[in-house]
Amino acid sequence: MKNLKQILVGVAFLFGIHAIAQQTPATKQTGTITITGATAHIGNGTILENSTLVFENGKITAIGNQTTPAKGRIIDAKGKHVYPGFIAPAKPLGLVEVDAVRASNDDDEIGDFIPNIRSLIAYNAESKVVESMRPNGVLLGQIAPQGGRISGTSSIVQFDAWNWEDAAVKVDDGIHLHWPSTFRRGRWWQGEPRGFLPNKDYTKDVDEVTAFYNNSKAYGKSRTETKNEAFNAMKGLFDGSQKLYVYANGEKEIIDAVTSAKESGVKEVVLVGGYEAYKIIPFLKKYNISVLVQHTHSLPKKADDDYDLPYKLPKLLVDGGLLVALENSSTSNFQTRNLPFYAGQLVAQGMEKETALQLITGNTAKILGIDASYGTLEIGKSATLFISEGDALDMRTNVLTHAFIDGRELSLETHQTELWKRYMEKYSR
Structure with a gap:
């Protein structure tokens, strides 16, 4: 009887696996x-x-x-x-399955400065979310870690594989940095007003990032036998083999982020988000900064912004002469399948249809450094x-x-x- 129960449990398990298995x-x-x-x-x-x-x-x-x-x-x-x-950049696809189920989330690690955390080895090639990308034509993606100040290292994959080794298109392509904000939400539970308040620690936060740059660069030039995985993971930023993806939205934050990186010797910087990037286009062109701009289906962030700013923002940047691609800044991974329709929204804003298409194909491939083969x-x-x-x-x-x-x-x-x-x-x- 015991053996029969084990057999039945095994059969039920196999049928369950078949029911949820990927194509x-x-x-x-x-x-x-x-x-x-x-x-x-x-x-x-x-x-x-x-x-x-x-x-x-x-x-x-x-x-x-x-x-x-x-x-x-x-x-x-x-x-x-x-x-x-189509190519989806800067998303934790394959790292998060169900947002509300913590055990299925593997997009973040403990620590604030962890560039040595590699998203690729946690990538789930059998993710149901990844599977849902293909029927809309989204066939490639940059798998980016989240959380902390420096979240880790991304890789680029194709969306039809048994495992992360088979999926990999470009391994460890860049480091992802979430730049400090000049504002923070009020902690109402501690008696602070609700809404946004000035971040009194902004200068301190920026100094920490700059110090990490400098220490990483110095470590790369040293001959110490002491191994520091975090500093070692940053070396690609200074020799040009990796790109720095900086998440920033405010005008001041963008200027500070780019200036800090360039002064520290980072070769290539890509701006992710860039909500107020349209205000400083000459500055971004000066430093040859590409932009993975936020998706178009969203609301204005500030009360005095144009009501249609999120819709027309990519066009403003393209018209300004920047290399631009679309990223889905929605918190939900599954919304990434709507990437082509975010590009379609730009046509209603006056952008030529083939130009809008470039923002999810050729331009994205150039920014991610895979344009020799894809895009x-x-x-x-x-x-x-x-x-x-x-x-x-x-x-x-x-x-x-x-x-x-x-x-x-x-x-x-x-x-x-x-x-x-x-x-x-x-x-x-």
Whole structure:
């Protein structure tokens, strides 16, 4: 009887695992695939009508008009659109499964200055949240740690893998710093007024960051045998092999963050958030600062801001000549699947549609340093792309028929599509 119980428990466990398991990752591309007749959105601002796109061994080998020879398996995409895979930067995708369940959250570690914490090794390739990205064309992401002052080191992954080793596209690409704010929320439980109050410790907080920069740089030049993992993890910032992603929104905070980093010898700085970046565009251009600007579906932060500032902010920065990409600053990971529709919002603000597309494809790839392989549909680059029945920036028409990562054809089924089919059948009776 005991053995029978164990067998039944084991069978129930296996069925449970099957019920929650991800789609099996696609196998390596073996034959040539040609997509014909589609409108190709290259990702660099150009469009190719009635295109022919050929890829083999995971790489694009030809792209042109209908005179380009078709080979191998042919996908007729006439009347449809083909896009490079969308890229989601600066999010803890695969690190947080259910916000309200602490045991499923692995995006933060104890400590304020922990650049040596690597997000990649905690990445859950079988995350249901990650799985839900693919049907909207979001196929790559920068997995960023959260919390503390210096949260840790991010890596870039593709969203169809068994594990983090298979998923990795670029390992340990950058350090993520949450810059101190000049204001803080009032601690009403200690008798302080509600709302925002000046942060009296701002100068002290900035000095701590600057000291950490300087100590890390000095450690990299020293010959000490004492190992300091935190200082050692910062060396890539000073030799240019890694980028510093600074989260800051206020005008003063942005200026202080960039100035401090540059004066300390940090080679490349990327601004994340940048709510008031439009006020200091010449300053950002002077230091060649790229911006991962907050998503457009949000409310103004201040009472005297334009009511539509979040909607038009990316366009203001692009018009100012900055290299800009969109990031989803929403606290909920699952909202990242709406990334193409944040870009679509910019079209309503007067931005050209192909320019808006660049903010989630080519521009993002450049900022993350993966543009040699991803972000645009060009010969020699990865065949990470998808076919949509309509405009991918419009939630009404972005219906994917095919998707590929490095030439591997993905399943577009998720737990959400399964539930949708189940209940559509239920209510259609």
